[in-house]
Amino acid sequence: MSDRKYTKEHEWIEVSGSEATIGISDYAQDQLGDVVYVDLPDVGREVEKGAEAAVIESVKAASEVYAPASGEVTARNDALDDNPALVNESAEGDGWFYRMKLSDPSQLDDLMDADAYAKFLETLD
Amino acid sequence: MRYLPQTPDDRAAMLSAIGVASIDDLFSDVPSAVLNAPIDSLPDHQGEMAVERYFQGFARQNLSPASAPCFIGAGAYHHHIPATVDHLIQRSEFLTSYTPYQPEISQGTLQYLFEFQTQVAMLTGMDVANASMYDGATATSEAVLMAHRITKRKKSIISGRLHPHYRETTETLLRFTPYDLEVRDPVIGGQGGLEEAIDKDTACVVVQNPDVFGEFKDLTALAEACHAQGALLIVAVTEVVSLGLVTPPGAMGADIVTAEGQSLGVPLSFGGPHVGLFACRQKYVRQMPGRLAGETLDADGKRGYVLTLNAREQHIRREKATSNICTNAGLCALAFCIHVTLLGEAGITGLAEVNHRTASLLADRLTALPDVKLLTRRFFNEFALDIGRPAEPVVEALAALGILGGVPASRLFPGEPSLENVLLVAATETVTVADIDRLVTAMQEVSA
Amino acid sequence: MSRERETISGARGLDRDEALSFEQDSPGRSGVDLPPVPDAPDRLGDLRRKDAIGLPGLAEPQVVRHFVRLSRMNYAIDYGLYPLGSCTMKHNPRLNERLARLPGIGDVHPMQPQSTTQGVLRLMSELAHWLTELTGMATVAMTPGAGAQGEMCGMMAIRAAHEARGEPRKRVLVPESAHGTNPATAAICGYEVDSIPSTADGRVDMAAFEAKLGPDVAGLMLTNPNTCGLFERDIIRIAELIHGIGGYFYCDGANFNAIVGKVRPGDLGIDAMHINLHKTFSTPHGGGGPGSGPVVFSEALAPYAPLPKVIERNGAFELVEQEDGPRVGRMKGFHGQFGMFVRALAYMQSHGRDGLKQVAEDAVLNANYVMAKLQDLLPPAFPGPCMHEVLVSDKGLDGTGIETMDLAKALIDEGYHPMTVYFPLIVHGAMLIEPTETETRQTLDDFIAVMRGLVEQAKAGEAEYFKEAPTMTPRRRLDETLAARKPVLRWVPDVPLADAAE
DSSP states (O other), rough: OOTEETTSSSSSEEETTTEEEEOOOOHHHHHOSEEEEEEEOTTTTEEOSSEEEEEEEEOEEEEEEOOSSOEEEEEEEEEEOOTTHHHHHTTTTTOOEEEEESOGGGTTSSSHHHEEEEEEEEOOO | OTTTTHHHHHHHHHHHTTTSSSSSGTTTTSSSGTTTOOTTTTTTTHHHHHHHHHHHHTTTTOOOTTTTTTTOOOTTOOOOOOOOOOOOOOTTHHTTSSOOOOOBBHHHHHHHHHHHHHHHHHHOOOOOOOOSSSSSHHHHHHHHHHHHHHOOOEEEEOTTSSSSSHHOOOOOHHTTTSSSSEOOOOOOOSSSTTTHHTTTTEEEEESSOTTTBOOOOOOOOHHHHHHHHHHHHEEEEGGGGGGGGGGGGGGGTSEEEEOTTTTTTTTOOOGGGGEEEEOOGGGGGGGGOOOOOOEEEEETSSSEEEOOOOOHHHHHHHHGGOOOOOOOOOHHHHHHHHHHHHHHHHHHHHHHHHHHHHHHHHHHHHHTTTEEEEEOOOOEEEEEOOOOHHHHHHHHHHHHHHHHOEEEEHSSTOOOOGGGGGEEEEOOTOHHHHHHHHHHHHHHHHOO | OOOOOOOSSSSSSTOOOOOGGGOOOOOOSSOOOOOOOOOOOOOGGBBBSSOOOOOOOHHHHHHHHHHHHTTTTTTOTTSOOOTTTTTTTOOOOOHHHHTTSSTTTOOTTTTTOOEEEEEHHHHHHHHHHHHHHHTOOEEEEEEHHHHHHHHHHHHHHHHHHHHHTTOOOOEEETTSSTTTHHHHHHTTTTTTEEOOBBBSSBBBOOOHHHOOOOEOOOOOESSSSSSTOOOOHHHHHHHHHHHTTTEEEEEEEGGGGGTTTOGGGGGGGGEEEEEEHHHHHOOOOOTEEEEEEEOEEEEGGGOOOSEEEEEETTTEEEEEOOSSOOOOOOOSSSSSHHHHHHHHHHHHHHHHHHHHHHHHHHHHHHHHHHHHHHTTTSSSSSSSSOOOEEOOOOOGGTTTTOOOHHHHHHHHHHHTOEESSSSSTTTTTTTOOOOTEEEEHHHHHHHHHHHHHHHHHHHOOOOHHHHOOSSSSSOOOOOHHHHHHHHOOOOSSOOOOOHHHO
C-alpha cells in the first residue's frame, strides 16, 4: 500500500510495474452514497491528466472522475457493470475503476500519500 | 371570481396575521415604478357562459374532420378515439396530478408509464422505451443528439424523405452543437445512395418508415451498412398504427426508434399536444433522454414503481445532462396507453388492417381517374399521387366542396418544382366507402 | 399506530393493488369493435409483421377498472392541497377541458388548408395578444413544447442575435440557485455556464455578477421571481448591466404567476422569457405534461423568434411557416401545443385582467400567510416578504435526527402532498412551499396545523415513526437504489416471446 497516491478530487492511483490502477477513495464513496452505475473508459482510450475519465452515478448525484495522470487505458473493471455496489463495499480494493499505462510517471510526484490524504480529509467539513 | 376563494374578510385577516397593512406591502421588493402598470387593452373577468360563447365563435370558423371526409395525414392522423379513453384521462387523479416525485402517492402514474414503456418497446420491436417526449419531431432530434453522444462522431445523414418538420426540428437542436447534418434531397422512391454516404465519421442515419411519401421499405440492408461502419440507424415512424401490421424497425436492425404516438388515443388538436415515442437497444439506455419509470420494491417488499436513472437528467446533471427536457407528455402518454390497452393484440392488428385496406381501396379508386398516377409502391395508409396538375389549388377546391382532400407536397417542400403536382392522401378507419365516393366524384368535378 | 388486520384479498376497503395489464391477458379479447375490412389488395407483401407484438387482450370493462384502480393510487389537486413549490399546483377549471374538446377546435387537423382553419388561427392570434400585453413584450413565439424548450428557444435567439452581429460569444451567467434546465439549456446552445453566487438574502450577488461581466458574456439566465420565491430587487440594474456589455437578458418565467397582472417583464428590461402555461395559466399538469412554453421577446430579439407564426392580413389569418431570415429554426412538429393554448386562453378570458391581478395577489398573500404562521418553528431561509412560495431550510429540525425527506413522508400520511424538497440546492434541506391562490384560508390553516404538529412531534423524539413514514399509502418508501442498479424498465413475459413463437 505504500506507493498508493491520492488526489484532492478523491481518486487513488497505485503503480505496479508499468501499470497503474485507479479508483475512488473510501471517503468519496461514502460521500456519494449508494453507487448505481459507473461509466468506465474503454480499453485503448488515451486519457489526459485532469480530464474526465469516468462518471460515477448514485441515485441523487452524478460525478465526473478525473484522470490522476495521463496514459492509455489497459483494463477496465467489468465487474462494476453488473455490481456497482462493489464501489461502496470496497472502494480501494475490488471496486477499482481502470488500469492504465502511464505516459509520464513523474506526474504522480505531487500527489498525496495515504498519510497526507488522511490529513487533507481532516481539513474538509 | 369563481376560482378565487378568498373573501375581502379573509384577505384582511390574513394581512393582519402577516403584519402588513396592504397587499402591496408584500410586493415591496418590486421597484415601485413598474408595479401595477395598467393593462388597458384586455377585458375584465367573465362567467362560464360568456367564455363558452366566445370559444364557439372560434369553433364555427373551422371545417373539422368530424364534419368532413378527411384524407389528410402527413404526420398526424384522424383516427377514432374510444369514449373510454377521454373519460379515463379526465379522472382527477390523472388530469390534476404532477410528475411522480413522491412515488408512494403516485403509483397510478408510475404504473401506467411502466405499461406505456412496455407497449412502445413491443410495438417498435425494441428493448426499452422512455416515458414519452413532446412529439415525434423532437424525439427524432433528441435521437440524433444521442447518437452523437454514443458514437462521439461528427456527422449525421438525414434521409430526404424524412418529414420536413422532423428534419427542421433536428436542424434547430443541432444548430449550435459541433455536429453536422447531411440532408439528402426529397426524391420519391429509391434509397438515394444512403449506404454509400456512410463512413467512419457517421454517427447515424435517420430514415422515416413509411417515409413522408408513404413508401414502406425493408431497412435491413441499410442497418447492416450502418453497423459495418459503427454508425447507428434511427428510424422515425409518423403513423404508429402501421406498427400493428408491418415488420417493426427493431426487427430490421434499428438502434433507436422514434415515433409520433398521436394516432392512438390523442386528438389532432391542430397539431399538439401529441406524444413522442422513443425506444432503443438496452445497451444505450443510460444515454437515453427523458424520463423513465422502473420497477423496484418498497419497504414491505411489495412490487412498485419509481422514476429511475435520474442521474442522466438536468436536475442532477445540469449542464452535463443528456437533454434539457424536464417533462414528458404524461397525459397524452396515458391516452396512448389506454387506447393500446383497449385494442390489445387483436385490436391493433385489426385496426391496422382496416387502415391499410381502406387506403388500398382509395388508391385503386383514385388511380382509375385520368391523369392520376400512384407514386408509392408499398404503403400502409398513406400514399403520394401525381395528379397531373398543381395539387395546392385542387386541395383548396376540394375544401370548398367540404372535403379535406389531402396535403399538397408543396406545403411540406415549398420551392421543390418536381413536387408541385404531388398530393399526399391518407385513409384511416374513419374513412367510409361513401367518403371515398365523394372524393372521387369531387376530384372529377374540380378537374373538369 | 395499531397495525390493521390482514385481509384475505390483500385489499383494504377501497384500496387495492392492481396487476399490470400484461398480467390480465386473455388472448383474442379486445376492448374495441372495428369496422369491416374493405375488400382491396394487400400492398405490404413480405414486409407484413411476422412476430406477435405481445400486447394483452382485455375487454372494455376490464380496461376501465384497470385505469380507475390505478388512478386511486395518485394524489391530485382535485383531492387536496398540493404545495409543490416551483410547480404551481392550482385548480384546473373544467370549463377549459370542455372548450379544448369542442368540435371544430379539438379535432382540427394541422395540415388542413388555411381557409378551413381561420377560427383556430384567430384563437392563436388572440392568445398571442394576451401574452404580449400581459408581459409588455414585442412578440411571442408560440411553438415551444414546454418550458424547457421555451428556454432553449430563447437562448437560441440570443445566440442567433450575437452570430448575426458576427460575435457568437462564449459564456452565459446562471445563478447557482437556478433550476437544472437553465444550465442544461445553455449547454445545448453551445455556451459555457458561469455560475453566479447568491447573497445571504437569497438574491443575485451584484458584486460577483459585475465581476463576471465581460465582452465574451452572451447573456444572463435569471428566474424572477427567483427559485427562492423572492423578487430580484436589483433586476432593473441587472438588465442595464447585461445590456451594457452587449449581452441579452433571458428570464426564466416559471414564476410569472406571482406577478401576472401586477408587473410586466418588459418593463424590467428582459429580452426573452418563456411562460409555462401549466403554471401561470393553469393548463392541467397531467401527471407530468404535456406542457407548453411560449416565449415572449423584446424588440431586440423579435427578428430571431422561430416560425410558424400567425399574422393577420386583410381580415384573414395566415400561418407563416417559411421565411428567409436569421430566425431560430422550427422547435417541434406543426404549430405548437394548440390544445394548451385553448385552455390557457379560456383561463385568461375567465379571469380577465382584474382576475389575473388578483391571482398574483392572492398567491403571494397565501404564501406569506403560511410563512408567518410557521416561522417560529420553521424559519424562512431568507428574510422579508416572499412572493408566491416560501422557502425554509431544515434548521427547524436540527437535533431531531429527522431530515427534510422524513418530514415530507410524514405529511403524506397526514393526507397532503409534500412541498418541493431539496430544491433550490443552495439551501440545506430545502422545503419550498407554494400554496397557490386557489386555496381557502381554512385549507391553509389545516395545513399549517399539521406542519406545526409534525415539527413538534419531531422535536419530541418520534424519529422512529418519521423514518418509517409513510405507513398508510398504497406503497411504502421505494428502493430507488435497487431500481437504478438493476433497471427493470418494461414488463417481460415469463416465456420470452421469441421462444414462444418457435
